[in-house]
Amino acid sequence: MAAMSALLTSLLILSNFSLGTSLSSNYYAKTCPNVESVIRKAVRDAATRDKKVPAALLRMHFHDCFIRGCDASVLLDSKGKNTAEKDGPPNVSLHAFYVIDNAKKAVEAACPGIVSCADILALAARDAVVLGSKRSMFLMFLVQSGGPSWDVPKGRKDGRTSKASETIQLPAPTFNISQLQQSFAHRGLSLEDLVALSGGHTLGFSHCSSFKNRIHNFNSTTDVDPSIHPSFAASLRSTCLAKNNAKNAGVPMDPSSTSFDNTYYKLIFQQKALFSSDKALLDFPKSKNLAMKFASSKDAFTKAFIKSMIKMSSITGGQEVRKDCKVVN
Template structure:
């Protein structure tokens, strides 16, 4: 990792060191006096978990994103279903995993600093650490989020879908105060992980009345994906890595978009707008530019907050 990619982004700190969102003030030194070792604890837990399971990093990053886009970054995605079906059991979230990593970090923190650190902050730290251990940039996570008490599977329909076009993506992000640059930078999280067939089936089967396969999808990749994701007799967990280096945080994702080898319609859609296409080109040619933009946008996204409490158990409201 280059020194420029690993640095903590000072300019972002100036902007976001104190953020007010729905009444909750976030600051870079929120736990300085109450639980100064909190980030070290989370880093250790995440590092150990990713050593044992290479899929954990992508899972934690995706979990944080899915949390922030519903009710803000309030750890509502961690709540278990009880009388109602919770977010984690909504259709876009059923493939989320590695919740145990957050539980482990929470237990370790509660042993040191009981009742102080929110699950939402732990998830934000874990997402950052997942990027770092995968070779990506670091950043100073604003702290002081509160945990929400409400989690409804029906609200997961608000998550941006892999089938979205550029207008739908722009609307989804702008509703959360996120710009086109944030959209392109945060989409770079797709450099990590694995996708099930259901997220890109629309591109390889019955695409439209004229084409069976999306004509913007590279023919070689389309043939490979059709072989994996057949219409019949498909294995339950069939799918494809997001990119060839799917456990390394790099800018390969953007290079693939320019080669028409990205998986999702929402990835390909980034070429359909001059501004987003220009950003894709910039990030494909400069890993450092991508890393800086990604860290900035993660700080911005992770500062959307609306919780009310510090949960004792991340899976259950107090």
């Protein structure tokens, strides 16, 4: 019975996805030729005021694509008796929705009724990575100067369904390598995609709740996960336990958490990864070798990340082009 239940769950998840075979990098070449520059400006303006924006947009895109495909369902507001994805437990810490709303308003002013919210979010996530690759104080003028970038296939449609109950499908920070592989495989993503996309953890901030399982009551015999470096564990405990798990308590994902780089992989091998799911990459020979490859070469990581981002963001599932990203037409 358990095996049958797992199979039915897998089929249900897979039924929400389709390959984005109709996507094209020049989809808006004639209908909205300036769409990318309009979105880039909205992302850049927000990021110059709030350095947390790039990480927020990248995470938002990931959370969108893993539920019903990249259809902007994560942007929909709860309405009536329906609780939407953004209000599901794994998504309550998502933020910077206003950046997509601002980009949508600007795009609608230039090309009304043409560009989907799903495409805006995919492009904003790409721009977030480019912004995250800049260390210069002149960031606002250097958005396209040398950082990792790529042509985003476009032509996604926006979904009409958003259910908080479906957010349990998102891979959790407590997952082991088998659970991670299964979650990614359900979406047509490989082990290399899993390891490469995990590198997105190089940006941003984590609340203590996402890694508290490793620093307190780890198991019946030890309080702290023995696979964490002792001094790192002590630092995390000092930050989190001393604040009594205050709602906003947490730490940066890595010491260079506003820069998109390969520090994340180096930290894994130093036993300074935050999540169980991060450490899990070392528990399988192939994923460990890939993590070592990316730790040794930022260029190898960047190329793999771009390839996997394009693959993930090409999972589609929408039906319309919303006028307002927060509500269906």
